[in-house]
Amino acid sequence: xxxxxxxxxxxxxxxxxxxxxxxxxxxxxxxxxxxxxxxxxxxxxxxxxxxxxxxxxxxxxxxxxxxxxxxxxxxxxxxxxxxxxxxxxxxxxxxxxxxxxxxxxxxxxxxxxxxxxxxxxxxxxxxxxxxxxxxxxxxxxxxxxxxxxxxxxxxxxxxxxxxxxxxxxxxxxxxxxxxxxxxxxxxxxxxxxxxxxxxxxxxxxxxxxxxxxxxxxxxxxxxxxxxxxxxxxxxxxxxxxxxxxxxxxxxxxxxxxx
Amino acid sequence: xxxxxxxxxxxxxxxxxxxxxxxxxxxxxxxxxxxxxxxxxxxxxxxxxxxxxxxxxxxxxxxxxxxxxxxxxxxxxxxxxxxxxxxxxxxxxxxxxxxxxxxxxxxxxxxxxxxxxxxxxxxxxxxxxxxxxxxxxxx
Numbered sequence: 545x546x547x548x549x550x551x552x553x554x555x556x557x558x559x560x561x562x563x564x565x566x567x568x569x570x571x572x573x574x575x576x577x578x579x580x581x582x583x584x585x586x587x588x589x590x591x592x593x594x595x596x597x598x599x600x601x602x603x604x605x606x607x608x609x610x611x612x613x614x615x616x617x618x619x620x621x622x623x624x625x626x627x628x629x630x631x632x633x634x635x636x637x638x639x640x641x642x643x644x645x646x647x648x649x650x651x652x653x654x655x656x657x658x659x660x661x662x663x664x665x666x667x668x669x670x671x672x673x674x675x676x677x678x679x680x681x682x683x684x685x686x687x688x689x690x691x692x693x694x695x696x697x698x699x700x701x702x703x704x705x706x707x708x709x710x711x712x713x714x715x716x717x718x719x720x721x722x723x724x725x726x727x728x729x730x731x732x733x734x735x736x737x738x739x740x741x742x743x744x745x746x747x748x749x750x751x752x753x754x755x756x757x758x759x760x761x762x763x764x765x766x767x768x769x770x771x772x773x774x775x776x777x778x779x780x781x782x783x784x785x786x787x788x789x790x791x792x793x794x795x796x797x798x799x800x801x802x
Numbered sequence: 803x804x805x806x807x808x809x810x811x812x813x814x815x816x817x818x819x820x821x822x823x824x825x826x827x828x829x830x831x832x833x834x835x836x837x838x839x840x841x842x843x844x845x846x847x848x849x850x851x852x853x854x855x856x857x858x859x860x861x862x863x864x865x866x867x868x869x870x871x872x873x874x875x876x877x878x879x880x881x882x883x884x885x886x887x888x889x890x891x892x893x894x895x896x897x898x899x900x901x902x903x904x905x906x907x908x909x910x911x912x913x914x915x916x917x918x919x920x921x922x923x924x925x926x927x928x929x930x931x932x933x934x935x936x937x938x939x940x941x
Contacts, residue, residue: 703826712878716836716929723828723837731825738824 585618587639591625594650599627600778608782617641625649626778629657629770660770667768674762675755682751689744696737703730835876835924836883840932846885846922847871849904851938858910866909866918868938872900886930888921912940 590613593599600610602624618641626632630651637647706727713719832841849869856865872885885895891907899905909918918940923933 700824703824707826710831710834710837713834714836714877714879714881714883715927716838716925716931717927719834719837719931720929723831723839727826727828727831734825 585641586615587618587641588613588615588644589621589637589639590644590646592646592648593625593627595627595630599625599630599651601625602778602782606782613644623647624778624781625651626774627651628772628775630654630774632774632778632781654772654774656773657770660768663768664770667765671762671765674758678751678755678758682748682755685744685747685751689741689748692737692741692744696734696741699730699734699737703727703734706730834878834931835873836878836926836931838931842876842932843873844934845873845876845924845932846934846936847873848936848938853912853914853941863910864912864914864940866912866938866940868907868909868918868920868936870905870907870922870936872903872905872924874903881926884925886923886925888923890918891920907936909938909940914941916940 591599591601591611596612598610600608602608603614603616604622605624616639618639620636620638622634622636624632624634631654633649633651635647635649637645639645706722710719710722710727713722831837832839834840835842835845847870849871851866851868853864853866855862857863858865874880877883881897883897885897885900885905887893887895887907890909893907895905907920909920912918916939917937919935919937921933921935923930925931
């Protein structure tokens with residue numbers, strides 16, 4: 545009897561154990577999708593950055609990437625975003641699992657680039673004027689020379705007319721007037737025209753020489769160069785694979801002001 | 803480059819020097835016969851002369867007629883003119899009285915063998931230009 549009861553008790557226990565297994569298995573099967581999804585817990589973050597073509601970012605101060613979106617696990621993530629000529633912007637974003645979020649930002653121009661642009665603009669203006677000023681002077685003096693030459697030629701023509709007039713004139717009184725007043729007056733006008741022509745020619749020659757010398761001098765001027773310190777700083781913020789994927793780069797910023 | 807600059811400077815200098823000679827020197831203007839300062843070849847030259855005996859006021863008189871050529875080819879252009887004849891002729895002769903470039907001077911009451919000179923002045927519009935003296939000897 546005892547043996548039969550013992551046998552019956554063990555059978556119930558086994559039955560109970562089997563049902564427990566079934567319940568556990570059913571529960572596991574029922575929770576499987578939920579476990580699977582909650583185990584990934586990722587969301588997508590899209591970057592809407594100005595400038596949009598060549599920005600880079602470092603995720604969680606570790607991975608440097610250059611792409612327009614990233615899939616991350618749910619939670620708060622740190623980003624350092626940079627683009628050439630722009631300043632590095634640090635920000636943190638909470639990525640929501642199963643959601644696609646947009647990170648919209650405009651990277652400000654770096655102070656070095658603003659200073660460089662100002663310096664370049666000043667250089668270009670200075671160079672342009674250094675070249676243009678003597679050219680303008682040359683153009684003006686050549687114009688003056690042309691006008692002076694025209695007036696000189698006119699004065700010569702007037703005197704030539706006087707010479708012809710003298711040769712064919714048959715009025716002694718008119719010839720006397722021609723010799724005593726008209727020709728001396730026209731001689732003076734020719735002299736003035738000649739003086740102006742010489743001055744204009746001299747100025748033109750001086751302007752041409754100045755134009756040549758200044759053009760020669762400006763050709764040796766150094767164009768301001770832009771050194772992107774933000775890039776150096778950004779490169780130093782993370783491990784960066786080279787194009788072959790093996791070489792190691794790092795940057796070091798030493799703050800000398802401290 | 804130095805040669806080029808030297809040639810440029812030389813060219814400018816030569817141009818300026820050439821310009822300096824472009825004016826008219828009034829003192830050099832002496833080629834027009836109607837100019838009082840005329841210094842060219844003589845405008846009036848002796849062509850021929852004859853001495854005749856004529857009756858002037860009822861009395862016979864030896865008259866020396868001198869033919870003078872007026873060199874009109876020296877004029878700058880064809881024109882009318884006057885010739886002022888000084889002593890002993892003392893006459894103003896218009897170009898209308900000059901035939902084929904020859905004008906005739908009459909000197910009255912001449913003495914045979916004596917030379918008579920007359921200053922001739924080319925004039926126009928009341929003013930005078932070239933002048934020279936023409937002489938002839940009476941027979």
